[in-house]
Amino acid sequence: MRIATWNVNSLKVRLPQVLDWLAKHRPDALCLQEIKLEDANFPEAAIRAAGYSAAFSGQKTYNGVAILSREPAANIAFGIDGLDDPQRRVISADVGGLRLVCAYVPNGQSLDSDKYQYKLNWLAAFATWLEGELAAHARVAVLGDYNIAPEDRDVHDPKAWEGHVLVSPRERDAFRRLIDLGFRDSFRLFEQPEKSYTWWDYRMHGFKRNLGLRIDHILLGRDLAANCAACSIDLEPRRHERPSDHAPVVAEIES
């Protein structure tokens, strides 16, 4: 089984690239973040024509998440139980015997911002809720844009990023708390190239110079991690014209 995550930074703009990617890679499920459109404008027909069904939770302008899957998703759930959040950042569903959680973690903006507090509160609620999800479901995978680079090796220039969001100790503690619930970072189950990243700033030729961060992750519950055969970052879409600033991450699960 192939599962993937991709922050597309507007599904309206990136729809042709998403359809191309689905045709080329034929994942069983693709989790999308930052679709940036209301449910009424979700391009369901085009996705169905590509052989995929969609579960989605969108809003105007910001955020928005979706799970595209070859077999229709079941038991679709929205948001985080216990967190009253108008921002559309989490959708979950059963696909192929897996419980998939698609998440778009808040950015936080800066360490002195209200949005940073929101991010930390959000992550605390997310962890508490995921603990219950792990107890309730045998095979849980949490895919998405975590907006956290877990370690210095996930940052092109740790010195330059000191004092910024995405790398702060409190965010990394929050990520570690997720791991401690019983998840594995599927990317780190395997030997990987040095300087592997999933996001590069649009400015300053960030991608060309590989000035990136690894902030998109696929976390697998322990039993699922034991069946993970591969995990990789697909750099190809980031080379396109009008790319998303994020690259897809793909994991292979043996049934």
Added chain:
DNA sequence: ATGGCTTGAGTGTCAAGA
């Protein structure tokens, strides 16, 4: 130190991303 791009809003130019 700042801004460098991109998107959506909406038709000026700003907020937000990371």
